[in-house]
Amino acid sequence: MLALTRRxxxxxxxxxxxxxxxxxxxxxxxxxxxxxxxxxxxxxxxxCAILVVIAVIAKDRDERTGWRIVWMVACALVAAIxxxxxxxxxxxxxxxxxxxxxxxxxFSPATAVSFLLLSGAIAAIGAQRYYLGxxxxxxxxxxxxxxxxxxxxxxxxxxxxLGFSAMAFPTALVVTLLAMAILMLDPKxxxxxxxxxxxxxxxxxxxxxxxxVIAPFVIGGAANWxxxxxLVGTSFGFAxxxxxxxxxxGAMVVVTSxxxxxxxxxxxxxxxxxxxxDDAIIGKDLNGIITSWNRGGERLFGYGARExxxxxxxxxxxxxxxxxxxxxxxxxxxxxxxxxxxxVRRRKDGSMLDVSITVSPILLASxxxxxxxxxxxxxxxxxxxxxxxxxxxxxxxxxxYVASHDLQEPLRMVANYVELLSQRYTGQLDERxxxxxxxxxxxxxxxxxxxxxxxxxxxxxxxxxxPVPVETNAVVDRVVHTLQxxxxxxxxxxxxxxxxxxxxxxxxxxxxxxxxxxxxLKFRGDEPPRVRVLSEVEGRMVRFAVSDNGIGMEMRFADxxxxxxxxxxxxxxxxxxGIGLAISKRIVERHGGSIRVESEPGRGTTFFxxxxxxx
Amino acid sequence: MGSQVRLLIVEDNxxxxxxxxxxxQPGPLxxxxxxxxxxxxxxxxxHARAPYQDAAxxxxxxxxxxxxxxxxxxxxxxxxxxxxxxRIPVVVLSSSDARPDVEESYDLGANCYVTKPVGLQExxxxxxxxxxxWLSVAQLP
Numbered sequence: 001m002l003a004l005t006r007r008x009x010x011x012x013x014x015x016x017x018x019x020x021x022x023x024x025x026x027x028x029x030x031x032x033x034x035x036x037x038x039x040x041x042x043x044x045x046x047x048c049a050i051l052v053v054i055a056v057i058a059k060d061r062d063e064r065t066g067w068r069i070v071w072m073v074a075c076a077l078v079a080a081i082x083x084x085x086x087x088x089x090x091x092x093x094x095x096x097x098x099x100x101x102x103x104x105x106x107f108s109p110a111t112a113v114s115f116l117l118l119s120g121a122i123a124a125i126g127a128q129r130y131y132l133g134x135x136x137x138x139x140x141x142x143x144x145x146x147x148x149x150x151x152x153x154x155x156x157x158x159x160x161x162l163g164f165s166a167m168a169f170p171t172a173l174v175v176t177l178l179a180m181a182i183l184m185l186d187p188k189x190x191x192x193x194x195x196x197x198x199x200x201x202x203x204x205x206x207x208x209x210x211x212x213v214i215a216p217f218v219i220g221g222a223a224n225w226x227x228x229x230x231l232v233g234t235s236f237g238f239a240x241x242x243x244x245x246x247x248x249x250g251a252m253v254v255v256t257s258x259x260x261x262x263x264x265x266x267x268x269x270x271x272x273x274x275x276x277x278d279d280a281i282i283g284k285d286l287n288g289i290i291t292s293w294n295r296g297g298e299r300l301f302g303y304g305a306r307e308x309x310x311x312x313x314x315x316x317x318x319x320x321x322x323x324x325x326x327x328x329x330x331x332x333x334x335x336x337x338x339x340x341x342x343x344v345r346r347r348k349d350g351s352m353l354d355v356s357i358t359v360s361p362i363l364l365a366s367x368x369x370x371x372x373x374x375x376x377x378x379x380x381x382x383x384x385x386x387x388x389x390x391x392x393x394x395x396x397x398x399x400x401y402v403a404s405h406d407l408q409e410p411l412r413m414v415a416n417y418v419e420l421l422s423q424r425y426t427g428q429l430d431e432r433x434x435x436x437x438x439x440x441x442x443x444x445x446x447x448x449x450x451x452x453x454x455x456x457x458x459x460x461x462x463x464x465x466x467p468v469p470v471e472t473n474a475v476v477d478r479v480v481h482t483l484q485x486x487x488x489x490x491x492x493x494x495x496x497x498x499x500x501x502x503x504x505x506x507x508x509x510x511x512x513x514x515x516x517x518x519x520x521l522k523f524r525g526d527e528p529p530r531v532r533v534l535s536e537v538e539g540r541m542v543r544f545a546v547s548d549n550g551i552g553m554e555m556r557f558a559d560x561x562x563x564x565x566x567x568x569x570x571x572x573x574x575x576x577x578g579i580g581l582a583i584s585k586r587i588v589e590r591h592g593g594s595i596r597v598e599s600e601p602g603r604g605t606t607f608f609x610x611x612x613x614x615x
Numbered sequence: 616m617g618s619q620v621r622l623l624i625v626e627d628n629x630x631x632x633x634x635x636x637x638x639x640q641p642g643p644l645x646x647x648x649x650x651x652x653x654x655x656x657x658x659x660x661x662h663a664r665a666p667y668q669d670a671a672x673x674x675x676x677x678x679x680x681x682x683x684x685x686x687x688x689x690x691x692x693x694x695x696x697x698x699x700x701x702r703i704p705v706v707v708l709s710s711s712d713a714r715p716d717v718e719e720s721y722d723l724g725a726n727c728y729v730t731k732p733v734g735l736q737e738x739x740x741x742x743x744x745x746x747x748x749w750l751s752v753a754q755l756p
Contacts, residue, residue, distance in 0.1 A: 409710060412733060413630045419735035420634070448733055 017049040039168035042105025078119040085112040110167040130190040144175035280376040302348030400458035415444040453579035472499035491528035501614040515580040520548035547606035623673035654685025680709035
């Protein structure tokens with residue numbers, strides 16, 4: 001929109017300058033003047049105007065090399081022409097200002113100063129001195145604006161500065177348009193960025209600026225005319241202008257203040273949200289320099305907002321993790337988010353803090369990334385709890401292991417000697433004694449089973465191996481092979497898909513499949529058991545299903561079957577101590593997966609579990 | 616075999632020692648096992664130190680791993696270091712089936728490693744198999 005306006009302005013100027021130049025060349029002076037006043041746009045003015053247009057267009061395409069030279073040369077030429085004219089005036093030469101010969105119009109000193117300012121403005125913007133550039137352009141605008149007002153109000157002092165020849169009316173318009181075009185250069189970095197960024201700022205500017213220019217002009221003009229024709233006295237005219245101006249300016253102030261107030265309230269709410277957050281909310285630019293810092297940041301890291309803003313984010317990062325920030329910035333450049341990244345950061349006092357970081361790029365409406373916001377959460381309490389939980393789990397595991405291991409010895413003694421007693425003395429004592437011995441022996445045997453199951457259960461954690469890629473097909477194949485005799489006895493069959501590779505402990509995975517398939521064979525119905533193993537990759541996990549056509553169970557027992565030593569059936573109906581599924585659950589969970597069951601009495605059972613895929 | 620085979624049982628668990636001797640006694644090859652209760656006693660016996668001045672060198676040793684004072688590995692190391700003792704076959708009889716225990720025993724020169732089974736009948740038959748192999752099948756030094 002701005003670029004279009006800028007080009008439009010430049011186009012109008014170029015068109016008129018061309019016409020004026022042609023007027024001089026073809027001896028049609030009527031083409032060099034319009035509007036009020038007799039002064040004409042000189043050929044030199046037309047030339048300068050065209051050069052400035054060229055410079056503006058070239059500056060616009062500055063990004064491409066070549067154009068830079070063009071605007072530089074054009075500006076230099078304009079400045080040179082203006083300086084020559086001003087020199088002539090300074091030396092008080094008779095033909096001062098007739099740069100292109102006596103018949104080609106006079107280049108007035110006001111015009112020369114204006115073009116000097118315009119060329120300087122372009123050069124300043126080219127050197128990225130945006131405010132200087134804007135100031136110079138506004139200087140030119142003030143000269144041309146004064147001339148226009150002078151013509152409108154018929155005040156010669158404003159058109160013929162210091163008594164020199166007048167700036168022509170068309171020239172004043174040309175300079176005005178050119179100054180506006182120059183002010184619109186580089187809106188993203190120049191002074192315009194303050195008024196053109198954000199919809200409210202833009203609408204305020206677009207509403208107020210025309211009022212600020214046109215209202216005084218019209219009101220002053222009207223008062224001037226009324227006084228001129230004698231309808232009102234001079235004092236009354238000034239008073240009326242003052243009153244109307246007070247009302248107009250007052251209204252503008254009220255509108256602007258109300259708008260700023262609304263923005264302030266919104267901002268205060270946003271600031272309150274950010275400030276009252278327990279998490280550190282930190283803004284940074286694309287170079288990783290901190291641009292905003294909330295109270296949470298102060299609480300977490302010990303730096304106050306004043307200390308932190310302007311310093312690099314790297315100050316929060318321990319030396320050995322320095323490359324993390326590089327990686328984060330690279331991802332922000334690619335407009336990617338970083339979600340709950342758990343790491344360690346350094347406080348002001350040098351101590352370390354466990355944190356979870358979420359970083360999001362800050363995007364303008366145009367889609368450009370200008371920085372990132374980091375939300376940093378203190379997770380040290382959770383980490384500590386995790387650690388404690390881990391330790392207490394490990395201790396419990398160790399306890400279970402030691403207890404079951406150390407229980408085995410004396411238990412073996414009891415079992416062996418009760419057995420020896422029964423071997424040597426059964427039938428030699430009375431029937432009751434035989435019964436006693438039988439129960440003692442049975443109890444000892446059962447307890448041995450429990451202790452050995454407990455040992456097996458505790459070993460899932462204590463003797464597990466680190467995860468490696470495991471060929472699930474091979475594991476299932478081996479398990480089915482070891483179950484071959486049981487399968488033949490019951491006429492059972494196991495089918496499986498082409499199963500994907502997973503990451504895990506091969507021995508434990510074999511135990512898992514053996515438990516589940518063995519379970520399916522054990523709780524078979526009247527028909528020969530058919531077990532199916534299916535799989536499906538779901539993201540980073542593989543979901544397995546082991547289903548059978550066995551006796552099934554009611555779903556209200558679904559949780560109980562995974563608990564240690566929980567059995568649903570009479571000991572006499574199905575043997576086993578009820579440890580298999582508890583071990584299976586532990587194996588799956590140790591691998592970071594989960595297990596559940598779906599079942600219906602008489603219809604069969606399906607176990608679903610997930611294991612990490614080997615990607 | 617003409618002369619009787621001398622068997623040394625190193626076992627701190629009296630019940631197990633008793634069970635072993637109980638199992639051996641009705642066996643075809645009568646022998647008179649000696650039982651010592653820890654690693655230091657075992658070394659004293661093997662070196663014929665007091666109170667075992669009159670001890671004769673055993674032909675076969677059944678060695679438990681988990682012993683007070685000096686454990687089975689220590690005893691095994693002592694036997695293999697000694698010129699007079701190093702040829703005596705040692706059968707490790709242990710309740711541990713942990714890999715490191717098994718591997719270290721063989722590294723130290725055990726002739727075989729047998730775990731104590733859980734049930735009585737298995738225990739008895741395993742002891743019988745040991746007896747049968749070492750006293751009838753194998754040729755002792």
